[in-house]
Amino acid sequence: MFKDIKQIKTTRRTVLGAALGLGVAAGFGGLSRAFAADDIAVGAIYDLTGGLNIYGIQQSRAMHLAVDAINAKGGLLGRKLNVIESDSQSELPKFTQYANTLILRNKIQVLFAGLTSSAREAMRPIVREKKVPYFYSALYEGGACDKQTFITGASASQQMSVLIEWAIKKYGPKIYIMAPDYNFGTISAHWVETYAKQLGGEVLGSDFLPLTVTDYAPTIQKIQAAKPNFVVTLPVGANQTGFLEQFAAAGLKKQMGIVSTNYGSGNQQVVVSPDAGEGIVASQEYFMWIEGAGNDAFKALWKAKYGLDEPIISEAASTWNAVNLWAIAVEKAGSTENDKVIAALESGLTFEGPNGLVTLQPKSHHLKQNIYIVQGNRDHGFDVIKTYESVAPSFEDEKCDLIANPATAEAFTP
Amino acid sequence: MEIDYLLVVLLSSLTSASVLIIATLGLAVIFGLMGVVNLAHGEFIMFGAYTALVVTRSGVPFSIAVIVAALVTALFGAIVERVIIRRLYGRLLDTLLATWGLSLVLYQSAVLIFGSVTPGIGMPQSNVRIGDYTISSYMLFLLGVAIVLVLALYWLLTKTGYGIVARAAIQDSETASAIGIESGRINTMTFALGSGLAGFAGAILLPAVPATPGMGFAFVIKAFLTVVVAGPVTLTGTVLAGGLLGSAANIVASFWTTVAGNIVFFMLTMGLLRLYPNGITARWNRKL
Structure with missing residues (x-):
């Protein structure tokens, strides 16, 4: 006792x-941090561990690469950039927690963060209240509109408009949709229907799949029953890659086309076998295989630091563009003061990125950028078959005008 | 509705049930028979898938790689039993925690070793035509695999010396020890058998379900529900529950949507457990 x-x-x-x-x-x-005050504090929150790190690690790498390149040229306004990074561990609550910490304790001047729409939506009110410009760099369903939020990935309507146009011309008007069962899938499916209608196509049916499904026999039968000219497939997460294997093994690839706006964004073309991956058509704002001086320079930098064992994904190029657009805005504003930086960002900035020239739309805070149509080959890679230049984010431009209505804080849905 | 569509749906509902049963048998042995709640079951499947992938890519034919994967996973299971599970028999919550921890360790190890994407091996590009429809030959082959696997397991556990001793060691390890059965060693073997079956599942499903660190999660929930619905007559119950739940979900998904199929799976599980709280085989007078 x-x-x-x-x-x-x-x-x-x-x-x-x-x-x-x-x-x-x-x-x-805390003290030592406070004394290094001349640096510009750059905040970053990406999923470096957990299920989403297939995207998060590359986003973080691209961010560091861009910041290092800027520092190598002497920084911004004569000050060095100092990255303070947190690992959100593929968990949603971590984003709000770290966003608050980085802003309040580390006094960051800009935030680069997040992959999923839920993460972006969780941070959007925080950066609005604290007035910190925030860059979201992933392809997504579209519609986010907020004064402090800037989006460098492609929106669903931006990718889908050109993809559906191309596919109807190539394969014919009848479409079947296979999409994941949450907002990215349902909103993307809506865009397929909208563009199909505009272009004289017809959606014969759709199946929305929970992310834990591994057996796609029912979906494949329904596709066979509907007899479409092509299937729009939007596989998210590792399991849905299996759909592409089972689709090919059932012999459907000989009967119809298969197109996607997000195939390749998580390097799915590496996982699928050559038989299943060959011929799958994808549309995104960046693929590692596109030609151009900007991409060559970007790839050389990337290769020197990280190697090219794993192909570079579009989210990495979008993050690189995000950091550089912000840097251009700071130089133009001559200050890191929020009002001035936002005004500079809304002045119609352009930047020659890995994926060609991008234009930051002043009203919608989205990018006008190239969309590439590519086709899977037998070497776990893609061949570029068509480039649509400077595709506008038309839905966002139409709905979102942050210059006329700076108080807008919405995620518009079609 | 045309007759060929009905036939294809019928066949594919059987293949769906087969996939579920193949993925569940290992858990039926470890959880159903031994009573060990192995939350790492999904990661054992993943372990088997990656083993088969590595072995295949080193040039060994896939059929041999599947057997190697089953054996390696069984060996790994034996080690896990010796090091962790053995100390926790009869301590349900501690087992839960330990196997959950193990699943996290295995998941993160897979990420660290293989990265997030690894080239898969793909399915054979052959299919069977039924009227206007085609169905993948490999999926039909899995139906045969499930039947052979269940029969072999039934034979092993009821007709062989090992099977009888194994069930004795689980039912009453003290009495079994008293008559000279080495319960400890036998339990290690049984746990290894269950692990080997999980590894086999991951390997044989690899062409259709590519190996990824998180793949286990897709299987583990439905596998647990199937074994719980199965009840005390483990093997027959698992085949029955897996067949019922798997094919019902498939049929609903074929005529309606995949989400509806999933809902039916879970509603049916709830309904069956409401009617048979101890599993559908609770009042059966069979051994296995």
Whole structure:
């Protein structure tokens, strides 16, 4: 009994000591951070671990690559960029937690963060309230509209408009849709229907699939029953890659085309076998295989630092564009003050990125950029078959005018 | 509705049930028979898939790679039993925690070793035509695999010396020890058998379900529900529950939507457990 009490005492004292020590250490840490005040603090939150790190690691790498390149040229306004990065671990609550920490404690001047729409939506109110420009660099369903939020990935309507036009011309008007069962899938399916109607096509049917499904026999039968000219497939997550294998093995690729706006964005073409991957058509704002001086330079930089064992995904190019567009805006504003930087960002900036010339639309905060149509080959890669130049984010441009209505804070849905 | 569509749906509902049963048998042995709640079951499947992938890519034919994967996963299971599970028999919550931890470790190890994307091996591009429809030969082959696997397991557990001793060691390990059965060693073997079956599942499904670190998650929930619905007569129950749930979900998905198929799977599970709280085989007078 006595012995127990003594033990508890010791433990308490130890804990107290440890806590004090930690407090002191944290205090000093805080001080040293405060004294390096001349740097421009750049915040980043990406999924470096967990299920989403297939995207997050590359986004983070591209961000570091861009910041290093800027620092190598002397930084911005004569000040160095100092990256403070947090790992959101593929967990939604971490984004709000770290966004607040980075803004309040580390006094970041800009935030690069997030892959999923839910992560972006969680951070959007925080950056609006604290007035920190925020860049979201992933392809997504579209429609986000907020004064402090800038989007460098392609929106669903932007990719889908050219893809459906191309596919109807190539394969014929009858369409079947296979999409994941959440907002990205349902909104994308809506765009397929809209563009099909405009272009004289017809959607024969659709199947929305939960992300844990691994057996696609029912979907494949329904596709065979509907007899479409082509299938729009939007595989998300590792399991849905299996759909492409089962689709090919059932012999459907000989009977119809298969197109996608997100195939390749998670390097799915590496996972699928050559038989299943060959001939799948995809449309995105960037593929590693596109030609151009901008892409060659970007790839050379990437290769020198990270190697090219794993193909570079579109989210990496979008992150690179995001950092560079912000840097151009800071130089133009001559300051990191929020109002001035936002005004500069809304001045019609252009940048020659890995994927060609991009234009930041002043009203919608989305990019006008090239959309590439590519076709899978037998070497786990793509061949570029058509480039649509400077495709506007038409839905966002139509709905979202942040210059006339700066107070807008919405995620518009069609 | 045309007759050929009905026939294809019937066949594919059987293949769906087969996939579910193949993915569940390992858990039927470890959880159903031994009573160990192995939350790492999905990661054992993933372990088998990656083993088969590595072995195939080193040039070994796929059929041999599947057997190697089953054996390697069984060996890994034996080690896990010796090191972790053995200390936790009869401690349900501790087992839950330990196997969940193990699943996290295995998942992250796969990410670190293989990265997030690894080239798959793909399915044989052959298919069977039924009227206007085609169905992948490999999926039909899985139907045969499931039947052979169930029969072999039934034979192993009821007709062989090992099977009888194994069930004795699980039912009453003290009495079994008293009559000279080495319960500890036998339990290691049974756990290894269950692990090997999970590894086999991952390997044989690899062409249709590419190996990824998170693949286990897709299987583990439905596998657990199937074994729980199955009840005490583990093997027959698993085949029955897997056949029922798997094919019902498939048929609903074929005529309606995949989401509806999933809903039917879970509603049916709830309904069956409401009617048979101890599983559908609770009042059966069979051994396995």
